[in-house]
Amino acid sequence: DIKSKIAKRALISLGWKFPDTFPSGGPFICILYPHTTMSDTLIAFLFGTYVRQSFFIPVKESFDIPGISFLLRKLNLLTITRDRAGYEKIRNEMENTGAQPCIAIEGTRKLSNGIKPGFFNIAKETNKKILLFGCDWQRKTFHMFDPFEPKETAEDTILVLKELLEDLRPMGLYPENESPIVLSRSDKK
8 A cells, every 4th residue: 555655664764663563353442652742643643554544533623723624634534522423433434444543642742630531432432442552752663552452441441551551651752741641630530
């Protein structure tokens, strides 16, 4: 596929390495950590284009930014509402195209009190495994972890992310913006 070759060449020319093999058995709910800048999303977009057909779900508010909204529409990105209708839209896109959604974990682009549970809700509602990408700007390496089933709660699922990232600990472009790997206090029930 020509898009995959172009994306791979772009990543290599930017100095990025990707030592892991994309797992079989998808589609998955792909999530990116850490997300400390919009540059993470560009690298993830190139990586997703290289490894497998995927679509990205930016926050709906991104489409309100002049200039950016034009680019996002041209890239054929899917925006959703954070409700059952939004989850159904994702499920339909996965079933109709075989593509998998890629999401930068909410709450990590700037320092906050934790991670929001949007990725967990999507995984539960679509009945799909979660595939974690670690975007390490310090080593210019993009890691993939083994896919896993979401746990019973968002908090327990985030504990799995924390365990996976413990040894590797990828560094964002702006490490001071990395949020702790815990459920955001505002989202705890």
